[in-house]
Amino acid sequence: xxxxxxxxxxxxxxxxxxxxxxxxxxxxxxxxxxxxxxxxxxxxxxxxxxxxxxxxxxxxxxxxxxxxxxxxxxxxxxxxxxxxxxxxxxxxxxxxxxxxxxxxxxxxxxxxxxxxxxxxxxxxxxxxxxxxxxxxxxxxxxxxxxxxxxxxxxxxxxxx
Numbered sequence: 040x041x042x043x044x045x046x047x048x049x050x051x052x053x054x055x056x057x058x059x060x061x062x063x064x065x066x067x068x069x070x071x072x073x074x075x076x077x078x079x080x081x082x083x084x085x086x087x088x089x090x091x092x093x094x095x096x097x098x099x100x101x102x103x104x105x106x107x108x109x110x111x112x113x114x115x116x117x118x119x120x121x122x123x124x125x126x127x128x129x130x131x132x133x134x135x136x137x138x139x140x141x142x143x144x145x146x147x148x149x150x151x152x153x154x155x156x157x158x159x160x161x162x163x164x165x166x167x168x169x170x171x172x173x174x175x176x177x178x179x180x181x182x183x184x185x186x187x188x189x190x191x192x193x194x195x196x197x198x199x
Contacts, residue, residue: 040070041121042077047153047166048121049074051145055138060090069142079103081115124152132192144190151188155195 040049052066071077080102082088088104097104107115129148135141154167186197 040067040077040080041117042166043117045166046117046158048149049077051142051149053138053142053145058087060087060092063087063090064093064096076100076102079105081105081107083107083115084109129189129192133190147189151193155186155188 040052041047042049050070050072052069054062054066056062080097082104084106087093094104125145125148129144133144135144152166154165157165183196183198185194187194
């Protein structure tokens with residue numbers, strides 16, 4: 040799940056079993072854990088989003104569901120781009136053993152993506168700064184160190 044305004048990954052939902060309406064709702068709860076529910080959520084026309092429990096829980100949380108354009112898989116460009124970024128930059132370079140391991144590794148990538156990875160569309164800042172968090176200290180080119188992210192797959196310079 041992504042916050043479109045700040046380009047911040049809000050959370051991931053992972054399921055290792057058969058997906059039904061209950062599993063979709065559990066994944067949504069995993070994605071928003073520790074946060075207030077969104078005011079609006081954009082979904083596609085998958086039958087999973089027509090289950091009674093999904094619709095009832097959205098009504099209870101007072102979340103407005105906005106449907107994408109039917110038969111147009113590219114009508115969610117932000118999600119499509121995020122999925123491609125996660126695949127190219129992380130999942131193609133690392134192994135995961137089960138859904139628990141995948142969830143743990145995706146949380147590490149989320150921390151890197153939100154707090155460290157700068158975005159050109161945000162004028163060279165991170166999604167965390169755009170969402171209102173404080174900015175990290177600037178590294179001096181004479182005194183810096185490398186910080187490892189995502190189990191050493193990605194390294195960035197930091198102030199030493």
